Amino acid sequence: MSIGGSDLDKAISQLRACRPIPENQVRELCYKARELLIEEGNVVGVDAPVTICGDIHGQFHDLMELFRVGGDVPDTNYLFMGDFVDRGFYSLESFLLLLCLKVRHPDRITLIRGNHESRQITTVYGFYDECLRKYGSANVWRYCCEVFDYLALGALVTGAATSLPPTSAPLADNANPDSFPSDDSEIEVETLNAQGEIMYRYARNSDSQSSNPTSNPASSSPIAPTPSRTGAAGTGATSSANGSKSNDTGAVLCVHGGLSPLIDTIDKIRLLDRKQEVPHEGAMCDLLWSDPDEIDGWGLSPRGAGFLFGADIVKCFNHRNDLSLIARAHQLVMEGFKEMFDSTIVTVWSAPNYCYRCGNVAAILELGEDGSNAGFVRRSNGERGGGGGGWILGSNVDGNGNRRLSSVLGEGALGQRARDGPGRRYRVFEAAPQDSRGMPAKKPVADYFL
Amino acid sequence: MTAKEIPNLRELLGPRRGGLSRDRGRGRGGPGSPREGAEALKDNAVRGTDQDAAGSRASCVELGYLHDPYAKLFATQTTTRRLPLLNRGTYVRTSAIDLLVDKFLNTSPDTPKQIVSLGAGTDTRYFRLRDRYPETRIVYHELDFPTNTAAKLASIQRHAQLHEKLTSKPPPNPLTLDQTATSYFSETYNLHAIDLRSLTSTTDNVTIPSLPNLDPTLPTLILSEMCLVYLKAATVSSILQTFLEKYLPSPTPVSLILYEPILPNDAFGRTMISNLSTRNIHLPTLLAYPDLGDQRARLRSYGFVDGARAADTEWIWKEWVTEEEKERVGALEMLDELEELEMLLRHYCVAWGWRDGGGEGVFTKAWDDVAERR
Incomplete structure (x- = not known):
């Protein structure tokens, strides 16, 4: 009955087909997973390259789409930032599959806790009912909740490259190559569609000084990327000895929600006693519930748990902890990802057409391995690109003009920013088509007011 | 980078499986034709929306959002x-609708008022208003499909709390209704079994169905909570013309509240439209009046010349609900799905328009200070 080796592979293939595994196997799996997770610190160390994913929420078929777009385990390293369960119809299959993969490839996949990995929330938002429905008892729910208590609270990605290695990926039909940086520029951000075609590409901008004192990175004014953006990376802070392992970019902190007023250093996260139900308040609760917002300092969260935190908080925290970026999930963003506060924090959302109702696209964030740009020589005569500070990137995803994809990419322009962000490749994808879902007994139907 | 061994589910898609919607536009068939079958199914789907609403209401009451013993x-x-x-x-x-109705009933409380609720289904508003305004003379009308009115009468028959409110004086004995009854009429409560589409006035010669006890002179509020949205825009326009010109001719003050x-x-x-169409539910006026400005223009076009306002429900939550009440409601349940809630609320509106008919301006008095979304 032990779940190891071939049994585990069998369980994986059964779950990949979206079929639940027997209760005794779930118990065994959860026991094994706990043994593994208990060894992990509150903040797991993760080496780049890694693909960072946001909320899944039981949308099993979309998780399969994510693996198709991002690469399968163990070929691709994954970091999932929580909220595996609730809302969708296949929380059980989604979470157990991820857990199996964790047990099978512990170094290839990292799971951290979201605010839905909680007894209280899962009884309101569906996972408890789903377990009861699929097994006739709450045992499986209980096993899973015990695993939730052992999930890490955050992850620290180190060794990410500052720029993306050039790819030979084809251009998307509606991409505008004229707006792309020249071939020898250092690429900071690239956005690809589900077919792996490039939609946008941006060169790194010098951040040694601000050329746009009036810039408002969070502005929602629809400024198209300026086609004149041709210069390579600039001078000063972004330059480094090529190919060296110098910490050109700081580490990336991954956490489900955000920051806490009780936490000013990552070491303080490490000191928390995490092996418990998510509390209603306090540092652990905040890490899983908080949201960045266009405010100064801290604010009350309308969710009733966690806090809102502004750009000043993020910049101060990143500076103090030698971070270049915070990656978090927790908030639905229609474009799949959203960078804020001069690209010091990004929200990654990986549940397309959330709840089968929202019509949003999803995204995953790939960070490359430092050294992949070895031998790449940066030019120093580059000119700073960028016109308006905040960029909204827009494109029609399906070519019929049916969907407008836009996202705000903040621009690093503040002196306080100590570290260059890592090179970021976003892969954007849509929901798996309804007809492909092995039809459940009941069709997924979203609720509306009728 | 793309994992080749994971099939692209999109590519496996065959031709779309034909839904009932495919029958639309295939020409007019005779009775029993696929077209008629599809129409009947759509009507059934619309009738079925009522239990959905009733369940939502009951859930709200159970958790303390709303007070509604009925x-x-x-x-x-x-x-x-x-x-x-x-x-x-x-x-x-x-x-939101309670607020507008309250303001109407509180304006000149001594004058009788009339309310016409379209597609009322199992709505409990009449019973709640009787408790809230025991002294006000209210003539209430509900119009719905016969299957829905019959079910409603059956529920009323089952519960004394309900049938004792059917007349202005409680009936002496437990009410006995004809088992086959689909309509009910009294001086205060009237349940009309009627397909709203029969109220379209194509020519002046066609006699419109009689609506017993509908007083052509009383200030009248017409309510459509997710009702007219299921009909074609031209049909809706025609139904309102019938009300504004035939049943309640000028200068009778008339108003309309829409929730859509x-x-x-x-x-x-787009996702809403496609999800609902898989349940065979179609919302023609959603496409005809896509935003708040269109809703206001639409109200004016019906003849509500003295006021035409609209606000989405996200705005209404922010602006109409007091801070104290927001706090009370916010504390009832932990609400995690904030972004989704805001998006959902933004996609529904309350629109209200009125014609005071040159009289003392009952609706202007009632609603002039109710803010809309500018």
């Missing part, structure tokens, strides 16, 4: 707890 008497299924965002949305919808979805053309709106 909701559970009409819900035929046991109450399933709805998600917090749906409870919040039902709360906003109900309290808006913004069909963004990602959320």
